[in-house]
Amino acid sequence: MIRIQSWKQCAVVLSLGIFLSAGGAWALTPTNVTQVARVTGAGLSGESLPNPNQTHVNYEVMGTDLGILWDKGGGEVFALFGDTFGHGWCGNGGCGGGWRSNVLAKSSDRNLADGLAFSTMIQDASRHAKEILPSKKLDFDEITVIPTAGVTVGSRHYIHYMSVNHWGDAGRWSTNYAGIAYSDDNGQNWVKHASARWPNNATFSNPFQMAAFVKNGGFVYMYATPNGRFGNVFLARVPEGALLNINDYRYWDGNGWSASQAAAVPVVIGVAGELSVVYHPTFGRFLMTYLNEHRQAVVMRDAATPTGPWSGEKILASGARFPGLYNAFIHPWSLTGPDLYFVTSQWTPYNTFLMRATLTADTFGDNLLSEPGFETQAATPTMAPWWVIGQGGVDRGLGQARTGSNEGFVRYNSGWNALKQSVVVQPYTDYTLRGWVRTSANNTEGYFGARGANNGPVVGETPFGSMTNYSQLSVTFNSGPNTIIEVYSGIWARNGDTWMQLDDVSLTRGANLVAQGGFEQQPGSAATSPWYVEGNGGVDRGLGFARSGANNGYVRNNVKSWNALKQEVAVTPNTNYVLSAWVRTSNTFNEGYFGARVLRGGPILNELKLTQPVAGYTQVTAQFNSGTQHSVEIFAGFWANAGDTWLQADDFVLTRN
Template structure:
């Protein structure tokens, strides 16, 4: 996905501290994980497509998929390398580097892999670069992020990369093809500049539904929230026709767009699943080095917190998870997933009905959706704290969060998106040392605390509840304590739940 692009999600490590010794609670059952089916492109075990020999594709990434204007599965990959590739991440410029390439497939039996029928080529046996550099800007590469067809026309959302360190875009744009993907038009009028509200749509995910094309967008990089736009299908190439989801509904102009789900949203893919009758999203959560699953009853939400379906501990340096179009009509979904080392793309499979997230807007509210000693993500720590793994200190399951110190403020927090004007209920289970007199559990936003529950000594786990009406689109849930007068003070937190009241 870039010449000097930062590595995919790295494995995280954390600290463990037990603050008391009670009998362990029973561990919660592990959620279903996705499993690899076969290699889709590049080199490695399970290579069913032989892209090296057939198309001079030795290494590549991404693999955004859509049903194209001719009824095929279109698969567009990112930075692609041929002869001379170094075998570790992106190759040198001399390694037959192409910024992007496009494959087509008609295979619908995905249980043994997705067979590629053809790739767009510029000479026999050589996949062609299709979206070229923009000579008007400083640009490292051109990366596809989403694709959709409207009638016979194919449309791709792409990002113009200024640099990878830090990850910076010039703009995001639309390219279209009217000849089955052989040639593409990059119209300068079809761009979201990396400024103002448009900066929220630098990476995208397209979904067609009810006569509209929905565009989920995130800022450059992997650490921003997801926003939402829509446009009538036949007007997809009219940026002035796009409406953006705001605190008061749909409005023209990206500056008013508010998040539909938050956290660290990396490359994303979204579908409406007709079997479950729910919207499904896969994204990278860099804080957990994992691909996570979210669902919602509508594109505007409320979206559940992300539940891990692939871990970086199992597939190091993973990133990107792009749904196959047939997955929209199955309870077993397939998606393309990249790994930085080796630099290739796997087809993955997940039993969706066995993996649905709980109806919690928070991610990992029970601190269980993580390997041992993985760190605190998606939670953050202010001061001194972490997660106890299997220490017998949890309210339920095996794990819980903790803070402990003899002075200052210490808390665990999580940021997420909510709908302004909606009433919510936050609950969690808290236990403290006898020295605690100044603990707080609640919600805040940039303007300060929105609602909180103050607590003192809680000798046993006690359920605390806070209700509030959101007055902004982004909030932070917190649980913490002030350690006063040099007294050793600790708090344990578990089973945190946020849902519409």
């Protein structure tokens, strides 16, 4: 592993009581990270950490990694480990004798303040932890089988694993496929399901090779990355009872859920390795942790809904303090307050440790950008997630920041010089970018804005000239067809030595949560993601029927039946919303409904009943509370009771009330 440098953590510390009184769903940041106890292996000379498990003598687990945790039911959690070594372990990294590709422990310990104690480990002989998922142990064939996630549904336990073809350079490896194994005997024996698999491709770039599982709303959400630690994060989901049915998985396409894996787009920009994702009910936030090799730290993101938008990265633990750190698997029983417990691995001494962080309110709120104030940048030149075009870096502790100690800068005597960062966005959605900028007096041509990935088309920007004092710039833009954009602030150096400083940058999503609310981006007459139709209907494209723009949605039928336009929308639990749209109908219309309900035909949250024809476009409104849901289904439809009947709808808006 590359040695890791240190960063400063910036946060506003609020008490749990303030979080709860404010209504939850606050953006979070981790603080006060400490190492609590050793989980596996023998304590080193001079080490004072508690070591409740003594796995080196009790289970012949002398070196191991990972430590994936999930609630297995029955008052226990599973703790699942990767490549494991016993007698003959080399003592430095993953190598030596007594090799098992994976081992599994159980724990009923709820007092994590003094460590994570096992009840037992699954064994194949006395005091010998069992390899639960076998591997061929043949390089460039199947060198090992590594677990990446676990979940329990009912009495059946599931493990997501990867079949590793070859270990390459640090942080890089290739896989044959990812798969799911299951156990029906409390973890003693496991079966690798023959068809619940995601084969890798010839370039070893399939995005569903490593995973994290989260149960929510009757689904299991599967966050995934390609093999290695340098990919983006993708998302799929499946009904809880269908985890082994590969054809029942649906993949997030940026707007909705597609049956095609090829349609999947990132929900988070990597580089990401060894994911862990949980839902924290106290704060109403999903938490995601992973190793970012470029930042040389384990980072955390958070979001109000499974699909995001996910916050920027916040440093959870750096390798400067914990050399060789490379994961953070969250304990599911530490989600009742601000103290977050998680298991980490360190390459040297190739063992696992329990750690604790305190979750506090994030200074920058629901900001989609990582490192917005450059405060945890380790050194110049600028580091990930920002990068420089031309000449620039980070001013560290020079007294020139707007807030905090650091700010980003570019400076040169010619050409284009800019600070940039990539971020995931939802297509055709409004965003606002803000940042504070100041420049040298001779600056005449600066630009602050957003564009498509890889220097793609500009979607919004504002020019600026000389600004001798920090001034806030703001750009509101629509993301267009992009799922990833680059935000930037830069200058053309036209007049000799020219500079720009940038600080406190934010990107926030617009208020309307409905995707393609005006149907303008629908590619054909059949409704496509994120819209879907129940009954008969589609999109009127350029027919002159729209309230605004060129297109509108419609449903129409001449037989007695239910017909509706529908969309799944991510929401925050226990939050009030206002849904509105503009509708008009045929004169045969006499029973229509407009509102929101729980997914998959669940209870109606609220609806407006329409009993009279609407000759001209009229705005309809329904208010509802999301209850415990993270996603709801909005709808506009009717019962065709009197012959040929139609409804046209346009300009849907859903906002928090």
